[in-house]
Amino acid sequence: MMISSDMEYRVEREFEDFEWLHHCLLTQEGVTGLHGIIFPPLPAKPGTFLSNSEAKTKKKIESLAMVDDWQMYCRALEEYLHLVTAHPVLVKNPAVHSFLKHRELPIKTKVKKGIFNKLTQAVEELRKEHHKDIDDFFQNERDSNLTLTAFTKAAVEKFLEIVLTEQKIAIACGHFSTALHLGIGQDDDPADYAFAKMCLKLSEVLDTVKKNFEKVAENDLNTLGFNLELHSRFQDAEKEMLFRRTCKLVDVETANKNLGQAKPHKKAAMEDIKKAADKEFDEISGMAKVEIQRYHRERVRAFQKALIELSDSQLQTARECCVELKQQLAEFKQLCAE
Secondary structure: OOOEOOEEEEOOOHHHHHHHHHHHHHHOOOOOHHHHHOOOOOOOOOOOOOOHHHHHHHHHHHHOOOOHHHHHHHHHHHHHHHHHHHHHOOHOHHHHHHHHHHHOOOOOOOOOOOOOHHHHHHHHHHOOOOOOOOOHHHHHHHHHHHHHHHHHHHHHHHHHHHOOOOOOOOHHHHHHHHHHHHHOOOOOOHHHHHHHHHHHHHHHHHHHHHHHHHHHHHHHHHHHHHHHHHHHHHHHHHHHHHHHHHHHHHHHHHHHHHHHHHHHHHHHHHHHHHHHHHHHHHHHHHHHHHHHHHHHHHHHHHHHHHHHHHHHHHHHHHHHHHHHHHHHHHHHHHHHHH
């Protein structure tokens, strides 16, 4: 792993190490407006509990044999590291440098993910997710995020259905090719021999079509599919950031209310609490605006790149398949002429 132009480090990391790094980024201190950052989403650990909609998507992915494709999963983790190191604030965290450079990480505290914490968060979201924002910019972003999150998850599922169909066509072509082989007899009849040769040639054609559809599906997953899945997780990350800001907005409004109802001897203390809440809220809002603008720029850039890569890879696959099919068509015509 290259850290600079003249230094290279080799380290071994498990998924728990990535969880530790993510936890360090979320809980670091001394960063102004930390809760306004859209943290790069860490891919879920294979085999973890998923919601019904996520489970359906995972089932489709399993049908495509992606769960066993560790290269794809490692690519997702690599992209996570790239996003962290490309972030102007997160890259300064000492945990990032320890993760990339040190063979042995500091003693890691196990990240608690109990059912009680999840239940508490779910209740908080129900209470505050519809809280009216005082800033139209953030209210519009929350509404947009809610809409786009649903559309993106639906797009991921539909895209996987397309890839699954391509895989099914490839499997069907493989079965048809095998059936043509099995149907060939050992008779010495010239007519049967000629028919057998045509069956073998047709089997080769179907095998070419099979490989083409497999490659098309692979291209889909490695380009636009990868980007859609990442973008879906990023939308959830933005939602979490907007929710953290909404929680702080509720704290500010509560502080204002408490100040107005405070007794004279508690006014000074309530005033300090209000000022602290206002300051933190302004810092979070300032960071959040910068992060949202940066996120949308990167989202457009990533989609453009994915679409270009998809077009290039599918065009190259089509050309390769066309060359093979032209050759096989010529051989087929020659057989018919004999």
